Amino acid sequence: MSTKTSQQQQRDRLAQALRWALESSGNPAMASADWLAEDIDPMHRSAVQLLTDPNVELQKLARAKSVFKTMRIVGETPADRHIGARLYAAAIAAALARHGKRISTQSERALRRGFQSLLNDKEMPKELRDLAGLGLVVLDNDRNRSLGDSPVVPAEEA
Amino acid sequence: MTAEEPKPAASSGSGLGASMSRTDWTLVLEAARGQDQKVALERLSRRYWPAIYAFIRATGRNTHEAADLCQGFVCDVMLGRNIFQTADPKRGRFRSLLLTALKNYLRQRHRHDTAKKRAPGGTPPPLVDVQILETAAVDPNQTPEQAFAAQWSAALIRQVLGRVKACCLNDGLEPHWVVFECRVVKPMLFGDRPTAYSELVDSLKLEDAAQAANMMVTAKRRFAHELLAEVAGTLVNPAYSEDELSTLLHDLERSA
Numbered sequence: 001m002s003t004k005t006s007q008q009q010q011r012d013r014l015a016q017a018l019r020w021a022l023e024s025s026g027n028p029a030m031a032s033a034d035w036l037a038e039d040i041d042p043m044h045r046s047a048v049q050l051l052t053d054p055n056v057e058l059q060k061l062a063r064a065k066s067v068f069k070t071m072r073i074v075g076e077t078p079a080d081r082h083i084g085a086r087l088y089a090a091a092i093a094a095a096l097a098r099h100g101k102r103i104s105t106q107s108e109r110a111l112r113r114g115f116q117s118l119l120n121d122k123e124m125p126k127e128l129r130d131l132a133g134l135g136l137v138v139l140d141n142d143r144n145r146s147l148g149d150s151p152v153v154p155a156e157e158a
Numbered sequence: 159m160t161a162e163e164p165k166p167a168a169s170s171g172s173g174l175g176a177s178m179s180r181t182d183w184t185l186v187l188e189a190a191r192g193q194d195q196k197v198a199l200e201r202l203s204r205r206y207w208p209a210i211y212a213f214i215r216a217t218g219r220n221t222h223e224a225a226d227l228c229q230g231f232v233c234d235v236m237l238g239r240n241i242f243q244t245a246d247p248k249r250g251r252f253r254s255l256l257l258t259a260l261k262n263y264l265r266q267r268h269r270h271d272t273a274k275k276r277a278p279g280g281t282p283p284p285l286v287d288v289q290i291l292e293t294a295a296v297d298p299n300q301t302p303e304q305a306f307a308a309q310w311s312a313a314l315i316r317q318v319l320g321r322v323k324a325c326c327l328n329d330g331l332e333p334h335w336v337v338f339e340c341r342v343v344k345p346m347l348f349g350d351r352p353t354a355y356s357e358l359v360d361s362l363k364l365e366d367a368a369q370a371a372n373m374m375v376t377a378k379r380r381f382a383h384e385l386l387a388e389v390a391g392t393l394v395n396p397a398y399s400e401d402e403l404s405t406l407l408h409d410l411e412r413s414a
Binding site: 005006007008009010011013014015016017018019020021022023024025028031032035036039040063066067069070071074075076 | 297308311312315341345346347349366367368369371372374375376378379381382383385386389400403404406407410411
């Protein structure tokens with residue numbers, strides 16, 4: 001296996017910096033979200049990749065939830081704050097669907113509202129909207145279990 | 159301006175770093191006939207020294223020959239003949255203009271490889287230390303054009319970083335710059351390990367790592383915006399800046 005020389009590594013890093021400008025010129029808000037995701041896990045080049053990876057660790061989802069929650073509040077533009085809110089919901093949904101854990105102290109009602117908004121948002125990537133659907137199913141199952149009923153649909157099949 | 163629109167580059171309105179924000183073509187025109195001709199010529203020369211040098215080294219010349227030819231090109235052609243007097247922005251990319259002039263110069267030098275007195279009337283810019291150039295320069299697997307593209311990109315990025323830093327400091331975003339520098343710039347330029355967020359949160363007295371990460375992204379976005387603007391400055395039609403950036407990226411990745 002060939003290893004890269006320091007000059008090649010340097011060129012890779014320069015190329016990466018040029019790529020940021022191209023990424024940002026199309027959809028600056030999503031580019032910012034992708035950079036935050038890549039900062040959490042350099043193996044994932046986008047927020048969608050990170051949040052929809054079935055093998056992503058719970059700890060990383062918790063960090064994603066935290067950075068997107070902040071983005072939702074301090075994002076520079078309304079578009080940033082909008083994307084931040086959607087990805088915040090997606091991170092919580094991913095933790096529920098993949099790990100069966102709640103990484104938020106929000107009420108069930110607030111979570112449902114967040115997941116439903118993501119599910120209905122046609123401008124968001126389908127993978128994320130599916131994740132919101134899974135999150136809603138898990139919430140339904142939890143509620144039914146607490147009422148003594150059997151789950152409506154197993155999360156994996158939803 | 160609606161809140162949806164990206165913020166304009168701070169340098170464009172603040173006056174800070176005005177001399178740094180002049181585009182290549184503006185500098186070229188100043189070098190050709192402006193009042194600050196000498197300053198503009200020296201700035202252009204300094205800015206593109208590494209790319210010129212890398213191209214010459216990649217043609218097979220040794221360190222000293224390359225440094226000598228580089229000095230010759232800057233003094234004889236850029237300063238002495240002032241190639242920019244005949245430069246026409248309508249003809250396209252500044253990068254292409256410089257590269258063509260350099261190739262012509264090397265062909266001429268090859269034909270008439272006799273010593274010449276240099277730089278009638280012009281003061282050569284101080285030579286960059288050859289050892290410093292060597293650290294950034296030549297990979298034997300690169301063509302001269304690829305070496306030029308790599309150094310051109312490096313110069314572009316260094317310029318933009320300088321401007322973003324100045325803008326951040328001017329706009330009261332020094333902590334944003336510090337996080338960006340420690341997490342992104344130093345790893346990118348020097349291969350350093352990114353500073354841990356916990357360390358940055360402590361030293362900058364931030365709320366948490368999430369805040370620091372978002373500050374990093376704010377500065378990174380400014381960098382991306384300024385980089386596109388800088389590339390646009392090397393073109394006649396700024397609308398083609400993404401095209402030019404893609405070409406540059408292609409050249410760089412081809413050489414990787």
